[in-house]
Amino acid sequence: MYDCDLSFLGLDGKKALANAKASVLTEKALSRGEGHLSDTGAIVVNTGKYTGRSPKDRFIVDDEVSHDKVAWGSINMPFDEDKFEALYKKMTAYVGTLDEVYVFNGYAGADKDYQLPIRVVNQYASQNLFVRNLFIDPEDDEEAKKIDPQFTVIAVPGFHCDPEVDGTNSEAAIIISFKKRVVLIAGSRYCGEIKKSIFSVMNYLLPQKDVLTMHCSANMDDDGRTALFFGLSGTGKTTLSANPERGLIGDDEHGWSDNGIFNFEGGCFAKCIDLEEESEPEIYRAIRFGTVVENVVLDENGKPDYSDDKYTQNTRAGYQLSYIPNAVIPSIGGHPNTIIFLTADAFGVLPPVAKLNKYQAMFHFVSGYTSKLAGTERGVTEPQTTFSTCFGEPFMPLPASRYAELLGEKIDQYHCNVYLVNTGWSGGPYGVGSRFKLKYTRAIVSAATAGKLEDVPTVHDDLFNIEIPTSCPGVPSELLMPKNTWEDKEAYDKTAKDLAAHFVDNFKKYDTMPQEIIDAGPNIK
Template sequence: MSNSVKRIEALVQKDSTNNQLSRAELVEAASRRKEGKIASSGAFTATTGKYTGRSPKDRFIVEDDVTRDTVDWGEVNQPISGEVFDALLDKVLDHLDSKDELFVFNGYAGADTDSRLNIRVVNEFAWHNLFVKALFIDPETKEEGLNISPDFTIVSAPSFKADPSVDGTNSETFILVNFEKQIVLIGGTEYAGEMKKSIFSVMNYLLPQKGILSMHCSANVGENDDVALFFGLSGTGKTTLSADPNRGLIGDDEHGWNEHGVFNIEGGCYAKAINLSEEKEPEIYRAIKFGSVLENVILDDERDPDYDDNSLTENTRAAYPIKHIDNAVLPSKAGHAKTIVFLTADAFGVLPPIAKLTKEQAMYHFLSGFTSKLAGTERGVTSPEPVFSTCFGAPFLPLHASVYADRLGELIDEHDVSVYLVNTGWTGGEYGVGERMNLKYTRKMVSDAVEGELKNHEFVTDETFGLQIPTEIEGVPSDVLNPRKTWADKDAYDKVAGQLIDSFKENFKKFGDDVKEIAEKGGF
């Protein structure tokens, strides 16, 4: 046992009364410590100060003999030395040792027992411990939790600020992952999502090296064990379309796919709460009750959450155990995927509303991870812009992108998976000219896809993108299925589509020769 592990263990045992507390005990502790307020729904509400989202530029991976030749180093996976990590860890442990109380959670990442990771989280804040209890898989009993021997430990000290000139960080905030010592060190930020995403990054490193595909997607399952996966970036409709009352929810964000099938990496959900309403998203709205955490959500005088208030951030969040969802699958695992849906909100209005992909096309679009920014959503964005996020989760992938894409291709072949590209964006013209795809049409197309009915339809090749598009779907106007027909100016369509294809090709250059065959067989 290394000295650092011994020091962490000593901290854990220093005040063991706060180890593996129940949700009620954690809410009591957080209230006593004035860390936040209890909303009328029973959820605990906290604010995160300066940082209301992740800090990707402050995230590092320790470069050592374990990671040197395996991690895909670069802008996402920044290296830091073991010496810098050790020095900062000592300072953080000294800082935590000076506190009157700490909060410890032992649990799991991975609903499949063959692939799960035993985790420990040492928190300075009680509400952070309530957060991880909601987001990770909670042991069935306190005794079980106390007896877990961790494979990976998160040490979180939000009130400790680094000194970049001394500590070798980019700012006062740091998220450091050490695979050799199996420790994640977090400081300088109160944003709880850093803990969730750190373990996801760890799983994205460990699982593929065991032949298991890790995925940033939602998943549901029908009565016949027909599992469907939904990949998509923010604003593409991933949560909306995967939340089907007629299908069981396996999970909303992070999954693995091993020899047994698909499993949720988490035990909870971390939903965006901005503009949340019972009418639009009843399952999520009703799930936010006692045992849940609201981040940066403003309460009114009656302590009712005002989900429309973005005065602190647009990135308001709700964390809740998946068992709060009525149709959740428990334990959160099922068989092999039968259908994969890639969701994109194409603000250029040129991609078809649904297209069937070959294996190579699926790998190409998986690697591309395309959606688009709208005019006005960010300063300086005056027209739609393409956005690409590798494997729909670029910030969380420690290995080279081809590792994930190759495994996806193998699984598509092994299990005869149907893959579809679905455009939930615009039709009839670009954003500002055309109109948003009718949600009723999208729901019908997605439903036919995941229920297997679309496999038997007639398809034709779209001449612009080389994609297979259905000639008809009941309840959907046939012209909508062919995007070029929805544009009044066909020449304008051809020009915009050509520009988007060029953007795809330019983005794909970053992968190098490792994916040359995918580009040739599956690209535009």
């Protein structure tokens, strides 16, 4: 811990508390009324209006550095450079009015060959504690002082934008400038905005060095066999990658370089809704002193009620990776032997497991499919298809074809096996069939990561254009062919064709995608 000069913000004479320990930041946060202690010593904060990311308030500055590189659109919305400069001056001036400011100097990226030195400036001590947990700490204050940050995040929730003057969509804004190498975060206390902003930065910078950046979890066995798990919310990514028999490299953000796999982060940001010690003991026990918990309800004794969604379903806990007993530190692994794309198909027509060749893998990687269930959102009365480019569309600034190209190159170079695993419904759609049993999905994942599906005979599915294994250790063979589990075969055919058509329609938006990848998708002709 040391005093940091804020002259880099144009604030001569203004000091900030830098790289403070968890005990200091926790004490500061409590004394400033930012939150309360839980019965396990974690600090619990309420983030107010913003309990999740605000995608309509996220922008990228359109300038000579970014203009020809970014895939502009409704996700990567352009922001005027002059407006950014004006807002930067207003926000740094606001920082100058604060009685206390907190700074973190550290890194994103566990592989030192591709590590990004970063600086985060926080209005709130609790957010600075979160940053300390989620990114990679320097060894000591001397190293921290020597860091020359290549990107700076300025996070001041107390500053509210004026949309008419500032050019934003609301009082909140998350704006990335690749030219100035600055991220501005205004109006939102949700810690995930800081985490995902740096992820977006890595997703822009590293592919230009031929590093594939991925929204996935990663683990490895005792022999160094590494596996990657891609999947949107509700597909089981966290559950299936958190295997006590395998070391956890990371739960969310990774790069794949010529050196192997590396985690971008030094911590985890886990969902807490309905958290139980019996089902997810590692996460449950990680919520202790030093952890920052968002929007969880506490009783009068400080005991969390993880089933209470009074504030949001998106309750979260940010803790250091070292809080997980089987964490791999430093969080680096070899080239993956296995890649698993997880989907929770509520239509019940995708097989529990399918083997994918390179082009099929590129197609499903870009598609990023799962389905929303009825009742999860207002107005959703039946399952709906959901596609998220590369399983992380909100954080991918470059064209999808660049990430797909890198994946194909890595698969070719390192000969990894790729599987599509459906953790959703079998025997019919949601409301008719039933969720595929977790024990069978675990058996599939175990077989895939151990290489036991490599030589299993397969049956080609002509519609979805994938190879379905005829057997898998620990799984009844009759469950592997989805049509066989449906009583109404005609209903299966219709539902399958409908879903296949959604895949094809969604892929039409990728107008720069090579034909080989397009042809690897479903065949609805």
